[in-house]
Amino acid sequence: MLIDGGSAICVMSEEVGRELNFRWKRADRKMITADGNQSDLSKVAESVPVNVDGIVIPVPIFLARSGSEQVILGRPWEIYARKCERNLDDGSCKITIFAVDESEQVTFVATFPGVKKDRFASGSGNLYA
Numbered sequence: 001m002l003i004d005g006g007s008a009i010c011v012m013s014e015e016v017g018r019e020l021n022f023r024w025k026r027a028d029r030k031m032i033t034a035d036g037n038q039s040d041l042s043k044v045a046e047s048v049p050v051n052v053d054g055i056v057i058p059v060p061i062f063l064a065r066s067g068s069e070q071v072i073l074g075r076p077w078e079i080y081a082r083k084c085e086r087n088l089d090d091g092s093c094k095i096t097i098f099a100v101d102e103s104e105q106v107t108f109v110a111t112f113p114g115v116k117k118d119r120f121a122s123g124s125g126n127l128y129a
Contacts, residue, residue, distance in 0.1 A: 001052070003083070003095070003110065006034070007074030010048075010061045011041070016070045017063045022048055027062060040065045050077060053106045055097050057081045090114070 011031065017024070022045040029041040043063040049056045050073065057080045059073075077083075081097035088094065090113040098105045 001050075001071040001073055002069045003073045003078070005075060005078055005083075007072050010050075010059050010074050010077050011064045011069075011072045012048075012061050013070050014042070014063055014065055017043070022061075024063060029062070031062070031064065052081070052097060053108050055081065055099050055104060055106050057097070057100060085110070088113075 009031070012020075024043040024045050027041050027044040031039045031041055033039055041062040041064055044060055045063075046060050047058040048061045049058050050061075050071075052073075057077055059077045059080055061071075080100060084096040086094045086096075091111070092109060092113040093111040094107055095110045096105055096107040
């Protein structure tokens with residue numbers, strides 16, 4: 001799963017959606033992806049229980065016909081999970097999320113130190129695309 005605070009919705013690939021037995025409703029929407037391409041959103045499940053490290057958050061998820069990620073957790077998930085993000089000096093990032101009833105919370109490493117895909121992972125200030 002990709003946690004993407006820039007995404008206004010939560011999205012799942014058709015490949016993953018076929019394997020899961022959700023109550024899909026017809027949707028006729030289009031989405032502009034981060035790279036500027038357009039993707040058809042064919043269906044929506046209104047309350048998908050997303051389990052991240054033992055915390056289950058139900059969110060609406062759209063089914064996309066194309067896209068590079070299997071599941072994108074956008075702003076709706078972040079809001080319900082009350083996501084807190086902490087970037088550390090070593091380039092790592094820790095995320096804390098909360099159960100809907102606030103009875104539990106969990107913190108996990110979302111980005112490990114020195115990961116080359118990160119823009120500043122080398123510490124040299126070089127940007128990686």
